[in-house]
Amino acid sequence: MTVELLTSEAEARSWIGAAFALTEQQWAQLDRFAAMLVEENAQQNLIAASTISTLWVRHIADSAQLLALDGAVEGLWIDLGSGPGLPGLVAAILSPRPMLLVESRRRRCDFLRAVAGELDLAHVEVAEAPLERIETRPAATISARAFAPLDKLIALSTRFSTESTRWLLPKGRNAVKELESLPQPWQGMFHVEQSRTDADSQILVGMGNIGAKQRGKR
Numbered sequence: 736m737t738v739e740l741l742t743s744e745a746e747a748r749s750w751i752g753a754a755f756a757l758t759e760q761q762w763a764q765l766d767r768f769a770a771m772l773v774e775e776n777a778q779q780n781l782i783a784a785s786t787i788s789t790l791w792v793r794h795i796a797d798s799a800q801l802l803a804l805d806g807a808v809e810g811l812w813i814d815l816g817s818g819p820g821l822p823g824l825v826a827a828i829l830s831p832r833p834m835l836l837v838e839s840r841r842r843r844c845d846f847l848r849a850v851a852g853e854l855d856l857a858h859v860e861v862a863e864a865p866l867e868r869i870e871t872r873p874a875a876t877i878s879a880r881a882f883a884p885l886d887k888l889i890a891l892s893t894r895f896s897t898e899s900t901r902w903l904l905p906k907g908r909n910a911v912k913e914l915e916s917l918p919q920p921w922q923g924m925f926h927v928e929q930s931r932t933d934a935d936s937q938i939l940v941g942m943g944n945i946g947a948k949q950r951g952k953r
């Protein structure tokens with residue numbers, strides 16, 4: 736499907752406002768999150784400095800577009816390797832669904848907790864540990880942005896999936912290549928969506944319990 740690319744900060748804001756019918760409070764929360772992200776970036780490396788001038792396209796809308804692709808309307812969303820909350824905190828501002836942010840680095844978790852606290856996002860939980868050590872919980876949605884190569888990502892996270900889990904995996908330029916490297920039964924669980932924020936990037940959208948389909952078998 737053809738999507739209209741967001742090419743400016745104004746377009747990114749305008750698309751988010753229209754797509755999610757934002758309240759004033761949500762606008763204020765997104766603006767505050769963006770400001771805290773830029774401020775904290777001077778203390779720890781959260782986003783490339785070169786992307787600060789295009790923060791709304793490159794990070795906020797880039798994260799928000801995942802929520803627009805999510806078929807699940809309720810249930811736990813788990814964001815793997817959340818870093819500064821991309822896409823997890825953006826999705827949590829736009830949706831009241833329970834959000835589990837999994838992040839192994841303490842300073843990043845401190846930032847995630849600070850934002851969730853200041854923005855009063857009581858439905859956000861921060862799991863400060865490697866994903867490998869997180870207790871298994873069934874997820875309605877699993878997202879992972881710049882977290883791990885696809886095969887590793889699936890191996891680490893399949894235990895959180897059920898037959899109705901929605902997978903939202905922005906994969907940049909290598910999306911199709913990574914998908915094609917998966918065993919056939921897993922490939923069939925995904926389709927590819929064009930990113931709204933980068934003409935060369937794509938998002939793998941999947942559905943189901945990957946663990947239930949054994950590697951190499953149809």
Ligand SMILES: C[S@@+](CC[C@H](N)C(=O)[O-])C[C@H]1O[C@@H](n2cnc3c(N)ncnc32)[C@H](O)[C@@H]1O
Nearest residue numbers: 816817818821837838839840865866880881882
């Ligand atoms: C490249 S960053 C991406 C962060 C964020 N998703 C984004 O798009 O900006 C990957 C993040 O995953 C975290 N991470 C890597 N391996 C992890 C693991 N096994 N469990 C939890 N977090 C992990 C890193 O600490 C880092 O914050």
